[in-house]
Each structure stands twice: as C-alpha cells, then as structure tokens.
Amino acid sequence: MTGLTHNALWVLASMLMLGTAAGLAGCFAYWKRQSLMSDALAHAALPGVVIGFAILGFKSLPVMLLGAAASALLGAWAVTAIRAHSRVKEDTAMGIILSVFFGLGIMLLTMVNRMPGGGQSGLNGFIFGQAAAMVRQDMRTMTAVAAVVLLVVLISFKEWKLYLFDPAFARGIGLSGRLMEAAYLTLLVVIIVIGIQAVGVILMAALLIIPAVSARYWTNAFGTMLALSALFGGGAGVAGTYVSTLGDGWPTGPFIVIAAAGIFLLSLVFGTRKGLFVKAMQRRAQMRRLKPQAVRRDPLAEGEALP
Amino acid sequence: MSYDGWILLTASLVGLVCGLVGALLILRRMAMMADAISHSVLLGIVIAYLVTRELSGAHMLLGAAAAGLLTAVLVQWLHARGVQQEASIGIVFTTLFAIGVVLIATQVGNAHLDVQHALMGEITFIPWETTRVPGLGEIPEAVLTLLIVLLVVGGLIAAFYKEWKITSFDPALAAALGIPVAFMHYLFMTMISVTAVAAFDAVGAVMVIAMLITPAAAAYLWTDRLSVMLLLSGLFGVLAAFAGYAAAWVLDTSISGSMAFATGVLFLISFLISPRHGLAARRLRAHAAAGRLKS
Numbered sequence: 132m133t134g135l136t137h138n139a140l141w142v143l144a145s146m147l148m149l150g151t152a153a154g155l156a157g158c159f160a161y162w163k164r165q166s167l168m169s170d171a172l173a174h175a176a177l178p179g180v181v182i183g184f185a186i187l188g189f190k191s192l193p194v195m196l197l198g199a200a201a202s203a204l205l206g207a208w209a210v211t212a213i214r215a216h217s218r219v220k221e222d223t224a225m226g227i228i229l230s231v232f233f234g235l236g237i238m239l240l241t242m243v244n245r246m247p248g249g250g251q252s253g254l255n256g257f258i259f260g261q262a263a264a265m266v267r268q269d270m271r272t273m274t275a276v277a278a279v280v281l282l283v284v285l286i287s288f289k290e291w292k293l294y295l296f297d298p299a300f301a302r303g304i305g306l307s308g309r310l311m312e313a314a315y316l317t318l319l320v321v322i323i324v325i326g327i328q329a330v331g332v333i334l335m336a337a338l339l340i341i342p343a344v345s346a347r348y349w350t351n352a353f354g355t356m357l358a359l360s361a362l363f364g365g366g367a368g369v370a371g372t373y374v375s376t377l378g379d380g381w382p383t384g385p386f387i388v389i390a391a392a393g394i395f396l397l398s399l400v401f402g403t404r405k406g407l408f409v410k411a412m413q414r415r416a417q418m419r420r421l422k423p424q425a426v427r428r429d430p431l432a433e434g435e436a437l438p
Numbered sequence: 439m440s441y442d443g444w445i446l447l448t449a450s451l452v453g454l455v456c457g458l459v460g461a462l463l464i465l466r467r468m469a470m471m472a473d474a475i476s477h478s479v480l481l482g483i484v485i486a487y488l489v490t491r492e493l494s495g496a497h498m499l500l501g502a503a504a505a506g507l508l509t510a511v512l513v514q515w516l517h518a519r520g521v522q523q524e525a526s527i528g529i530v531f532t533t534l535f536a537i538g539v540v541l542i543a544t545q546v547g548n549a550h551l552d553v554q555h556a557l558m559g560e561i562t563f564i565p566w567e568t569t570r571v572p573g574l575g576e577i578p579e580a581v582l583t584l585l586i587v588l589l590v591v592g593g594l595i596a597a598f599y600k601e602w603k604i605t606s607f608d609p610a611l612a613a614a615l616g617i618p619v620a621f622m623h624y625l626f627m628t629m630i631s632v633t634a635v636a637a638f639d640a641v642g643a644v645m646v647i648a649m650l651i652t653p654a655a656a657a658y659l660w661t662d663r664l665s666v667m668l669l670l671s672g673l674f675g676v677l678a679a680f681a682g683y684a685a686a687w688v689l690d691t692s693i694s695g696s697m698a699f700a701t702g703v704l705f706l707i708s709f710l711i712s713p714r715h716g717l718a719a720r721r722l723r724a725h726a727a728a729g730r731l732k733s
Binding site for chain 2: 161164165166167170174213216217218219220222223224225226227229230231232233234235236237238239240241242245255258259333334336337340341343347378381384385386388389392395399405407
C-alpha cells in the first residue's frame with residue numbers, strides 16, 4: 132500500500148490521538164488498581180449506544196456517545212452500589228454489570244437491526260470496532276476530545292500524582308478527594324466512549340491496560356511512565372489500524388490489541404526496570420560475585436534432620 | 439421433542455451447569471478469572487477448528503480446556519513477575535481473544551464459525567445439529583456435550599465436596615491438612631473452561647459470564663450454606679434461562695442476550711428483597727437497631 136489516501140491519514144491521526152489519551156488514562160487506572168473496571172465500563176456502554184441510535188432513528192455520533200457515557204456511568208454507579216450495600220465483592224459486581232449490561236445491549240441491538248434502516252446503521256461495528264466506517268466528523272470529535280484529555284492531564288499532572296500516590300496528603304493540602312475521583316471517572320468514561328467506535332466495547336479495555344503495564348517495565352518515575360504509556364498506546368493504535376485496513380472488512384480492535392501485546396512482550400523481555408533479560412543479567416552478576424566466597428551450605432536446606 | 443423444547447432444554451442445562459460452577463467461582467473470588475477464561479476459550483475453539491476443520495464437541499472441549507489452562511497459567515506467571523493480578527488478567531485475555539477474532543476474520547470466516555456466533559452463540563441452530571446416541575435416539579450435539587459436562591462437573595463437585603469447601607473458604611487450612619490446593623485450583627480452572635465451551639454454542643463468549651457469575655451472586659445473598667447456595671444457584675440459572683427465552687419470544691430478540699439480562703433481573707430482586715442480605719432487610723434491621731438505641 133503506497134501513498135495513503137487523505138482519509139486513511141485522517142484515520143491514523145485520530146487513532147494516534149486516541150491511543151495517546153488512552154495510554155495516559157490507563158496509567159491512572161493502573162495505579163488505582165482498577166484495570167478491569169475499564170473493561171466493565173466499556174461493556175456497559177453498549178446499551179447506551181444502541182438506545183442513542185434508537186431514539187433518533189439515525190446515526191448521530193454525539194447522541195450515541197452521550198448514551199454510551201450515561202450507561203457506562205450507570206454501570207459504574209451500580210458496581211459501587213452493589214459493593215456498598217451487599218456482601219457481594221467488587222470483582223463479582225464488575226462481572227455482573229459487565230455481562231448483564233452487555234446482554235441488554237445485544238437484546239436491543241438485535242431489535243434495532245430489524246428496524247427499517249437499522250441493519251445499515253453500522254452498530255455492529257461498535258462491538259469489535261470499525262475504524263474504516265468512521266466519517267470525517269467522527270474523527271474530528273475523537274481527536275478534539277483526546278486533545279482535551281491530553282491537556283487536562285498535562286495541566287494537572289501534579290494533582291494527579293498526589294491523588295494517586297498519597298491521597299491522605301492530597302486531602303491535607305486541600306485537594307478534594309471527591310473532585311479528583313469524579314474527574315478520574317469522567318476521564319475514564321470519556322476515553323472509553325470515544326474509543327469504542329474504533330476499538331469496540333469488548334477490547335477497548337486492552338488499550339487502557341496494556342500500554343500502562345508495558346511502560347511500567349521501563350521506568351519507576353510516574354512522569355516517564357505517562358509519557359511512555361502514551362507513546363505505546365499511540366503506536367499500537369496506529370499500527371493496529373494500519374494493518375486492519377489491509378484486509379476487506381477486518382475489525383480494527385483485535386489488531387490494535389495484538390499490536391499492543393507485541394509492545395508488551397518486548398517490554399516484558401527487554402524492559403530496563405523489571406524486564407526478564409535485565410533480571411537474568413543481574414542474577415548472573417550476583418552469582419559470579421557470590422561464587423568465590425564459598426558459601427557454607429545450610430544443612431536444613433538439604434532436608435537433613437535437626438541436630 | 440419439539441424445536442422449542444430442545445432450545446429450552448439447552449438453555450436450562452446451560453443455566454444449571456453454569457450455576458453450579460459459578461457458586462464455587464464467586465466464593466473463590468475468581469469472577470474476573472472466569473471473565474478471562476470465557477473470552478480466551480474462543481482461541482481454543484478457533485485453533486481446534488483450524489487443525490481439524492470440523493466443529494465437533496470433543497475437539498472443541500479439548501481446545502477450550504487447553505486455552506483455559508493457558509490463560510490461568512499465563513496470568514499466574516505474569517503475576518509472579520510483578521504485574522498486578524487485575525492487569526495481568528486484562529492483558530492475557532484481551533490478547534488471546536483478539537488473536538481468536540483475527541483468526542476468524544482472516545482464516546475461518548465461513549458459515550460455521552463467525553464473529554457473531556462467537557459473541558452471542560447460535561442457540562436457534564442447536565436443534566438442527568443432531569447426533570445419534572444409543573438408547574436416546576437423535577439428540578442435538580450441544581445437548582449431549584452439556585449433559586456430559588454436567589455429569590463430569592457435578593460429579594467432581596459432589597465427589598470432592600469437602601475439599602472444595604475447605605479450599606474455597608480457608609486455603610491455608612486446606613494446605614495444612616494436606617489437600618493439594620494448587621492442583622484443585624487448576625482443576626477448577628479446567629472445569630470453568632469446559633463449562634464455558636459447553637455453553638459457548640448456546641450463549642457465546644460474553645453472555646456465559648452472566649450465566650456463571652450472576653445467578654451465583656444472587657444465591658449468595660439468600661443463604662450462608664454452601665449446599666443451599668449450590669442448589670439455589672443452579673435453580674436461578676434455569677429460571678433465568680426460562681425467563682430469558684420468554685422475553686426473547688415476546689420481544690423477538692436475541693435469546694442469549696435476554697438470558698443474560700434475566701440473570702441481572704434475578705440478581706436485582708435478590709439484592710433488594712432477600713431476607714438475609716437484601717437491601718430492604720438491612721435497612722429494616724438498621725432502623726430497628728436505631729430504635730432500640732433511642733429508647
């Protein structure tokens with residue numbers, strides 16, 4: 132494929148922005164230990180998308196995204212309510228919300244697909260993502276929202292750092308915990324909602340989880356982790372989208388996830404902080420240092436009886 | 439049996455077997471592991487199909503069990519290397535699922551196995567794909583698979599009931615008593631995978647999570663006894679299957695989606711009115727306690 136068309140360039144550019152923003156938000160979710168919450172929220176967005184379409188009867192991205200945001204937030208609220216008001220644990224609550232909302236989404240989707248004109252709505256593209264089906268307006272929306280997210284993170288970097296790593300101190304200096312919590316949830320939902328059209332509800336979470344974990348293998352500094360995660364997310368978005376355009380009707384989401392998984396594997400092996408290769412080298416160096424000292428063997432370790 | 443009869447029987451078997459496994463699942467705090475396994479089972483099925491070029495029960499069960507175990511092992515391996523448990527689950531299953539979907543889209547793509555099927559099952563096709571069983575006559579292949587899985591899973595739960603109970607509630611005590619905790623863990627992972635693939639044809643990769651987790655969570659709100667919870671959970675599963683089928687018939691929509699939604703309704707009802715752990719009962723008790731304190 133030589134010489135990308137103008138439209139393809141637009142798709143790649145907006146995927147770059149989306150991947151970058153998802154990489155940033157993913158770092159927050161990673162440190163809040165809520166990686167799988169993003170999975171639950173992404174699945175929970177499906178009924179909202181379909182209802183947004185059904186109300187208007189035609190495809191209007193802003194309305195569908197609004198529906199998606201509403202149902203994802205409802206899902207987040209339900210997870211919190213189940214955990215707070217019953218003895219069901221958080222992971223079970225997330226599983227319930229994820230699968231029940233998705234089931235409702237499929238019910239509604241099947242009904243809408245039978246409506247006149249519903250079959251061509253491209254709603255099925257929301258499940259595995261169909262970047263090729265996006266029109267210029269959609270890409271503008273996506274790029275603009277991703278840019279806002281980037282800006283928010285850059286401006287309030289210090290606040291996020293405090294909130295994530297020392298919430299008690301953050302409250303102490305007057306940073307509202309509830310405000311930050313609300314901002315975090317909004318950020319997460321906004322990224323998921325603009326991402327599902329291109330990546331799909333099922334695999335959207337991967338774009339939030341994998342870059343952040345990969346970045347963790349290269350650094351211990353939060354700022355560097357954010358930058359790397361953004362880079363990895365953007366790279367995976369562009370690479371996956373490009374590959375998916377090579378075939379006819381190939382879904383975008385799975386290819387993006389596989390690209391991200393490739394980055395993760397490289398980081399796992401060669402990462403300079405915790406990578407397997409570095410660890411093996413350190414181990415060898417340590418063994419070499421210990422050898423000449425002729426360590427006395429511990430009799431207990433040999434399984435002998437106590438004296 | 440009639441066409442609808444077979445579908446109802448299939449759906450009920452899915453509800454029953456998922457309910458039984460699900461009860462242990464949520465007590466062992468592995469809801470998210472089930473989420474992961476039910477997704478990666480897809481890869482096992484696709485690879486089994488690519489190797490044998492047929493969608494038969496035995497191959498699929500084998501492929502799925504392997505994929506499920508692979509997921510469990512990979513998650514454990516990454517976790518041991520310092521990745522958060524949640525994050526390692528998220529990485530492993532999304533990747534395996536993505537590979538499965540890409541293989542379907544690029545290699546398989548035919549009438550037998552498509553992305554739609556992987557996602558929501560094809561319960562309406564099940565009565566047509568029959569097989570001959572001595573003594574029973576012509577029965578749908580999916581029903582036969584589900585019956586075998588029900589026997590195996592139910593048998594394993596009944597045979598090692600005491601061991602499941604101890605390893606679920608107090609793994610440290612179980613280890614001290616000499617029960618092979620790690621072996622039971624991987625055995626359980628295999629049971630989840632096999633259950634997920636048996637239910638796959640009927641409800642697909644995502645809705646099976648609803649069938650596994652939600653009836654069990656609802657049962658968990660009604661009782662404190664494991665035996666009662668197992669029974670209730672299986673019962674709720676069957677109930678959701680019937681309710682979902684009825685709703686799908688009335689609204690003319692996806693049966694598997696309606697079944698998943700019905701489990702949610704059952705859970706919501708339990709959450710609100712269960713006499714032991716329901717919201718209303720909790721409020722009433724709190725109110726009564728406040729009254730006693732005041733007087």
